[in-house]
Amino acid sequence: MESAMDLDVVVLSAAAAMTEKAVSRVFNIPELLQATLVHATRDKVDLFSASTVSKRFRAVAVPLLWRELDVPLSKIGKLNQTLLPLNHAVVANPRDVHLFPLAHTRYLRIWDDEARRRFRYEPHSKPNYVHTPWRAKEGSFNDHANPQWNDRRWESDVSNLFSALTTTGKTPLIELSFGVISSSSVNRVLQDFPQMAERVAAIRVLSDAIEDVDGMQGLMSDDGSFVATLNEEAGEWWAALVQAVSTICYAQDKADSHALKAFSIEDYDAAPEDRPRMDSDDWETLAGALAHRIQQLSIQLPVMEGIEGGYKHILGQDWPQLRHFYLKAPTFSLDRHGWFIPEEDDDRLWDGLQECLETFFDRHTHLEHIEIEAPYALPPLSLSQTFSRLKRFSFYKKEVGVTAAFFLRHPTLSDFSFHDPDDAQLLSDEKLASVLRVVRGVEYLVIHVFFDNKGISHFVPEPAGVFSDLCLDHSVWQEIGSAHSFTCFNLELYKEDIQDVIPQVGSLFHGFVFPNLTELVLTFTKAEELRSATDSAKILRGILTALQFAPSLRALHFEFMGARPLPPDAELLPVLRLVPPALEYLSWHSPVFNQTQYYRLINRAPFEVNLEKIQSLPASSRLRVSRDGIWSQNSNLRDDKCIFDHTHSPPRLRF
Secondary structure (H helix, E strand, C coil): CCCHHHHHCCCCCHHHHHHHHHHHHHHCCHHHHHHHHHHHCCCCHHHHHHCCCCHHHHHHHHHHHHHEEEEEHHHHHHHHHHHHHHHHHHHHCHHHHHHCHHHHCCEEEEECHHHHHHHCCCCCCCCCCCCCHHHHCCCCHHHHCCCCCCCHHHHHHHHHHHHHHHCCCCCCEEEEEEEHHHHHHHHHHHHHCHHHHCCEEEEEEECCCHHHHHCCCCCCCCCCHHHHHHHHHHHHHHHHHHHHHHHHHHHHHHCCCCCCCEEEEECCCCCCCCCCCCCHHHHHHHHHHHCCCCCEEEEECCHHHCCCCHHHHHHHCCCCCCCEEEEECCCCCCCCCCCCCCHHHHHHHHHHHHHHHHHHHHHCCCCCEEEEECCCCCCCCCCCCCCCCCCEEEEECCCCCCCHHHHHCCCCCCEEEECCCCHHHHHCCCCCCCCCCEEEECHHHHHHHHHHCCCCCEEEECCECCHHHHCCCHHHHHHHCCHHHCCEEEEEECCCCHHHHHHHHHHHCCCCCCCCCCEEEEEECCCCCCCCHHHHHHHHHHHHHHCCCCCCCCEEEEEECCCCCCCCHHHHCCCCCECCCCCCEEEEEECCCCEEEEEEEEECCCCCCEEEEEEEECHHHHCCECCCCCECCCCCCCHHHCCEECCCCCCEECC
């Protein structure tokens, strides 16, 4: 007599049994399973899911999951708590080191998320002031007027993490991102762990001046003593940065290490002219220590540094390994803080910077990527040099001085920015612009290029008022006949009302107009009343519904000034009904909170518009790390919104 359990047994056919055995055999071979799971490393969430399937899957997925460790500074304490019991087990029995997750970490990124949230944003974004949490617990600045101000996040949390890494016997390549005020603590940790300093591949520095972090109100004294103290300590903070960089370089020289390849400094400090950053000797020390190592250099300093400060020493050095050069030189009159510079001083500073750049380019013709953001006051450069491997040239100012000879000397140039009316006829010459794939510039100039150049795929115009300013009209594109080549638009509009946007988006980016549109970035900067999370989700629903007839769209970035962070995935899914059939990646930015949310979308079936699942992705899913240990983050925040490389056909996900 058959039992109930007997009736529930499913007997596989011979063919099905053979198939099951074949699949099992594949998964029983760790190398084949790893080759399969390695394709899931991009979004991370798939690896996490795989690690819960079985012990066999976990044994392969966990090493891949921990291979690239991207951890914000505020979360390192919790990470240490999780790893502590495992660390004790490894110390007690070193043979079990393979069970310790950090043993599999090959690339480590530690970054100050609080400083980045407070300082790193586009000019149109004016995020609400948020008191820096780690300092809020320490009391007011007056209680800690000490240039060696301890940052416990580094001296305790990061120190403990480095200690755990030492038990593995393997040191990953490390990228460090920190604020200037933390430099002294960073230096102490690296001195305690020289083996970590030997493996630092990238240094990214933010200027987190105390006046910007904790506010100046209530801290000013009648006799000016506070300002004097602050000036003195600001100088010591910057001097500590030089010491930290010197510690890294000394450790690498001693170990014959060539790990350090990227350096970035972004100074948002609106300090008056009399506040020192570094004296001439410190700038010279910093530039001299870095020059022969660095392949990627990004500097953003106030023009107050000018010919007498950082620019003189950084641009005056020879950088034989340098490939990627980014410079942003705002004036205070144009900066977010509004400091005024006398006209005669302004002219002197810009003339000095122009001279530095000319001689710098004369000595560095091996550059592949040149990007400069400077106001109109900077005199035109001659651009008489020939950069034999130049791929991108972006100069965000008028009167750049580009000539036909410049294009003829640079046949590998595929990414170009132009902002001068005289360039229109020049760039419409198909022979001169035959290899261009990415074009940046004023919208009314770009349209001239498109009439003759059929290879443009990525369009990044300067901020415009409304859609009509961009010549995004069906009849115009039919006349041009090049709409099929476009795969990406990165647009920023400052006059469009968000309610008027939704009806326009569907027709402007319809598949009949741009059949191969793969990526779309829409940024609306007109002041808007802050919406609720639910209303923000409804705005997103309208945009996605309007774009459902964009058949090739795989990635969308959307932001407007009234956006609030979206609700949890479970609440968001029912709101989002129809989506573009090929859409995989979505990012939603809330400027007031300076917060970006990342999602992966899964439809019910290929080429269907009904959304089945939405998954939140960690911010690290947008980053890729090279074999050199350098994580892919752009100094140009607008460019950072794109995740595809549109110089290829079809476009490729970066890295």
